[in-house]
């Protein structure tokens with residue numbers, strides 16, 4: 240077993256990300272004190288928690304029109320003050336990257352590796368659609384992400400992954416020629432580069448927009464309200480809220496906040512990502528904190544504006560340039576400059592000087608120089624850290640909570656462990672949690688009527704057309720294999736989650752360590768086996 244310490248509560252004096260300079264909901268509270276009862280309490284106001292609230296209350300297709308439950312969201316910090324408000328701004332659906340590793344490390348996992356990629360591509364497409372349809376001002380660009388390679392062996396491995404991914408229907412990669420590199424990157428010094436579909440955005444603005452929409456539709460939202468404990472409500476507490484209950488409940492939960500206030504509730508949803516195991520200690524080692532660091536510089540000249548995002552070292556480093564007039568570079572990575580790889584570190588109140596040095600040196604390196612970012616652009620430098628919630632097997636935990644004996648806990652749900660990849664995952668995962676929870680509040684007739692609004696069968700072509708890797712895909716995912724993915728039958732109402740995301744008793748009973756030594760994202764130096 241790996242053993243990790245308690246991540247604690249989110250620190251109350253975090254480093255300041257540029258994305259949080261403005262925050263229309265900074266210290267929002269729906270009322271001076273918490274409501275005594277709420278049908279559903281969501282903990283965490285990042286992309287995950289917000290997606291759940293939005294899908295329950297405000298999404299035109301999924302919101303409940305009858306028996307609408309009362310929903311409250313509690314956030315330890317300012318609105319969207321966790322990883323989502325501090326991240327690199329990339330929505331990069333995994334494409335070829337890591338495909339060989341994913342499909343080889345786990346026997347027979349190629350299909351699942353493909354399913355995750357399709358899911359993420361759909362996730363990104365849906366965010367683009369959302370932003371366009373609701374006119375969200377969030378600097379969204381969709382010109383792709385360019386992965387550059389400095390090492391010939393690494394590049395050849397990437398090309399092998401790319402060929403393998405194509406066989407499974409994952410397409411639309413563009414291999415840069417020397418001429419492309421000169422034209423797009425201003426350099427031919429890299430051994431190779433590959434562009435894949437992806438987007439860049441100002442993430443917090445999407446979240447604030449969705450929270451506002453949810454508030455308009457009934458959400459009660461409380462910032463600076465850390466949850467410190469969840470326990471069974473006592474009979475007296477249940478009696479005290481009986482007027483709010485539509486029927487008698489034997490069991491309700493009591494959510495306690497740090498200030499001593501409490502809410503009695505039917506359903507608790509943990510959307511606490513890196514901090515999940517503070518409230519759920521049996522998740523330590525399954526979901527653990529990993530600190531990431533970002534530097535941002537303002538533009539003092541008019542350097543070339545990249546329309547795309549940039550990744551180095553298979554995504555360990557990531558950069559984007561914000562639109563003018565801002566023009567800020569947002570550049571993150573270099574956890575490898577730290578011996579611990581920043582694993583098991585939940586302190587985002589400070590930056591690591593070793594990472595600061597590595598990030599600054601890299602900003603002066605050839606790729607950024609060639610893009611016109613010269614030393615004099617070290618102007619208004621901002622640096623911050625944020626805490627990612629990695630899971631033991633790279634997949635988020637989505638669904639009902641299980642206890643340490645592998646038994647389902649009635650009335651608690653989870654969505655955490657997004658593993659550095661939340662942007663293309665959270666929105667759709669949040670929808671799935673919202674769907675499952677909401678069924679408790681619907682009549683069977685309502686549940687059935689929702690199902691028939693969508694086709695009840697899923698095939699490869701539908702999924703691929705939703706994923707839209709390529710307008711004219713040359714490769715198709717084998718429909719019979721997709722059928723087997725669908726056969727877990729968790730969702731006839733919409734397409735299913737990738738199997739690996741679903742929380743199961745089996746997943747709870749083991750901690751995955753397969754492939755850790757091959758993954759630079761994992762603590763190869765520190766595991767205590």
Ligand SMILES: Cc1cc2nc3c(=O)[nH]c(=O)nc-3n(C[C@H](O)[C@H](O)[C@H](O)COP(=O)(O)OP(=O)(O)OC[C@H]3O[C@@H](n4cnc5c(N)ncnc54)[C@H](O)[C@@H]3O)c2cc1C
Nearest residue numbers: 283285286287315321322323326327329466512625661662
């Ligand atoms: C520096 C950095 C760069 C990143 N770059 C990218 C990127 O470019 N692309 C990408 O896809 N992903 C990136 N990620 C990862 C991505 O940000 C996350 O996967 C995603 O934001 C997770 O969303 P979430 O809502 O699950 O978690 P969070 O956004 O962390 O939300 C969890 C919330 O729960 C709150 N909370 C926790 N415990 C409690 C409690 N006890 N009581 C009340 N509230 C609590 C926290 O304060 C937090 O606001 C990056 C992460 C970091 C830190």
